[in-house]
Amino acid sequence: MDTTTTSAVATYALRLGDDALVLAQGLGGWIARAPQLEEDVALANIALDLLGQARALLTYAGEVEGAGRTEDDLAYLREERDFVNLQIVELPGGDFGVTIARQLAFSTWQLALFQRLVDSRDETLAGVAGKAVKEVAYHRDHATQWALRLGDGTEESHRRMQAGLATVWPYVAELFGTDELEQGLVRDGVAVDSSTLRPEWETYVGRVLDEATLTVPDGVPTIPGGGRRGVHTEAMGYLLAEMQHLHRSHPGASW
Amino acid sequence: MSELTPAGGHGAVPVDGVPAGHRAETPASRSDWPLWEVFVRARRGLSHQHVGSLHAPDAAMALRNARDVYTRRSEGVSLWVVPAAAIVASSPDEKDAFFDPAADKAYRHPTFYDIPAEVKHL
Numbered sequence: 001m002d003t004t005t006t007s008a009v010a011t012y013a014l015r016l017g018d019d020a021l022v023l024a025q026g027l028g029g030w031i032a033r034a035p036q037l038e039e040d041v042a043l044a045n046i047a048l049d050l051l052g053q054a055r056a057l058l059t060y061a062g063e064v065e066g067a068g069r070t071e072d073d074l075a076y077l078r079e080e081r082d083f084v085n086l087q088i089v090e091l092p093g094g095d096f097g098v099t100i101a102r103q104l105a106f107s108t109w110q111l112a113l114f115q116r117l118v119d120s121r122d123e124t125l126a127g128v129a130g131k132a133v134k135e136v137a138y139h140r141d142h143a144t145q146w147a148l149r150l151g152d153g154t155e156e157s158h159r160r161m162q163a164g165l166a167t168v169w170p171y172v173a174e175l176f177g178t179d180e181l182e183q184g185l186v187r188d189g190v191a192v193d194s195s196t197l198r199p200e201w202e203t204y205v206g207r208v209l210d211e212a213t214l215t216v217p218d219g220v221p222t223i224p225g226g227g228r229r230g231v232h233t234e235a236m237g238y239l240l241a242e243m244q245h246l247h248r249s250h251p252g253a254s255w
Numbered sequence: 256m257s258e259l260t261p262a263g264g265h266g267a268v269p270v271d272g273v274p275a276g277h278r279a280e281t282p283a284s285r286s287d288w289p290l291w292e293v294f295v296r297a298r299r300g301l302s303h304q305h306v307g308s309l310h311a312p313d314a315a316m317a318l319r320n321a322r323d324v325y326t327r328r329s330e331g332v333s334l335w336v337v338p339a340a341a342i343v344a345s346s347p348d349e350k351d352a353f354f355d356p357a358a359d360k361a362y363r364h365p366t367f368y369d370i371p372a373e374v375k376h377l
Contacts, residue, residue: 036288038309038320045323145316 005188008181009122010064011084012191014074015228016113017057018085021075022236023106024050025243026093035096042142046103049135056128076247080240081230087223088171090236097157097164100150103143105168108204109175111136112197121189144208151212162214169217174225175201290339291317293324295331303335311336 027047034040058071088106093099114136117129150161176198178186185191209216224231246253288310294303306325311317317336326334345353357363 036310038311038324041327042320042323045327142319145319149312149316 005184005190006064006066008185009125009190010061011181012185013057013061013064013125015084017054017061017074018083019089019106019110020050020057021054022083022085022239023089024048024054025239026089026091027099029093030099043099046139046142049132049139053128053132053135056124056131060124060128072247076244080232080236083232083236083240084228084230086171086174087225087227087231087233087236088168088174090227090233090239091168091171092235095160095164095167097150097160097162098167099164100143100146100161101164101168103139104147104205104208105172105175107136107139107143108201109197111140112200113192113194116192116197120191125190140204147208147214148212151209151214158213161212162217165209165214166217166220169220170223171225172220173222174227177225177228179228288312291321291336292339292342293317293321294335294337295321295325296333297331299332303333306330308339314338 024047027043027050030043031040031047034043054075055071058074062069062071062074086106088102091098091102093102111133114129114133118126118133120126120129147161150157152158176195178193178195182191182194186193206216226232289312290308291311291314292308293306295306296303309317309320309324311320314336318334321334321336325331
């Protein structure tokens with residue numbers, strides 16, 4: 001691989017790692033606040049799965065980059081504009097309907113992606129994907145079960161779940177965005193072309209929403225996106241402040 | 256399930272006809288959800304063991320909650336969830352009549368035989 005490809009691989013690993021890291025941080029906010037104790041543990045488990053993926057991917061991004069940055073350096077010492085996660089993962093998830101809508105959208109996308117990434121010519125990415133596929137299959141099932149029960153539950157749960165979908169939907173298009181960097185890696189057999197994941201995603205999510213008596217939001221506003229280029233929403237700054245505060249206040253702190 | 260039930264509780268605690276401490280505060284409270292007893296099989300060849308209980312709105316969610324709460328440290332390869340209300344339990348009042356008569360019948364334990372050295376795992 002030439003140097004361009006090498007730095008592209010580092011960026012690609014960073015993108016997937018940042019998705020997992022930022023969503024893990026967001027889901028962590030549910031601990032001790034979920035609707036019930038059992039759900040508390042379920043969301044914490046999912047957050048820990050994502051954190052594990054993030055650690056592997058950030059560590060690998062640092063190795064490939066070759067500048068001596070560790071997973072901690074990348075997680076705690078980068079500025080907002082250096083994060084290349086999708087905007088959907090940084091949305092505030094303080095409402096359970098929004099959280100479940102986002103989990104359904106994101107884990108369906110992530111599962112489709114990882115199921116293809118296991119065939120990557122990059123052995124590390126293929127390995128991370130291979131381990132993550134089983135985890136994410138459960139994440140998608142968890143979101144599906146809740147979407148079905150909230151959507152086809154009471155009038156209030158239906159309303160809240162539908163409102164959650166409306167909040168999340170403007171950020172869905174970005175899941176299937178692709179760019180030159182990704183396309184270059186696709187040609188090398190390293191990356192997955194995000195734009196090819198849409199049909200499978202729509203089929204699965206459509207089936208769940210249908211069964212849950214929910215509807216795909218229409219008249220969804222178009223948002224500019226740009227997470228992969230370091231452009232983020234207002235929520236991102238607050239999320240990073242909380243995530244990075246301890247490490248920056250006490251450099252090198254450990255348990 | 257009766258309207259008022261004792262929340263929590265481990266083991267096969269009767270949940271019907273038992274006075275409860277207080278009424279659930281909101282309809283969405285987890286006190287409204289039935290209690291499920293969870294059984295985990297640690298590995299093939301062993302029987303399922305009771306490990307605890309949890310609340311869930313239905314069987315499918317009970318199984319998922321059991322996975323999340325009781326098998327997150329690789330405790331098992333198989334899970335059962337059983338509605339706590341479906342378990343018929345012996346009553347503490349009947350303890351003497353049920354169990355004491357067996358206490359002085361040591362001859363029921365197969366300990367008075369010489370076991371041949373070749374026989375393993377008895």
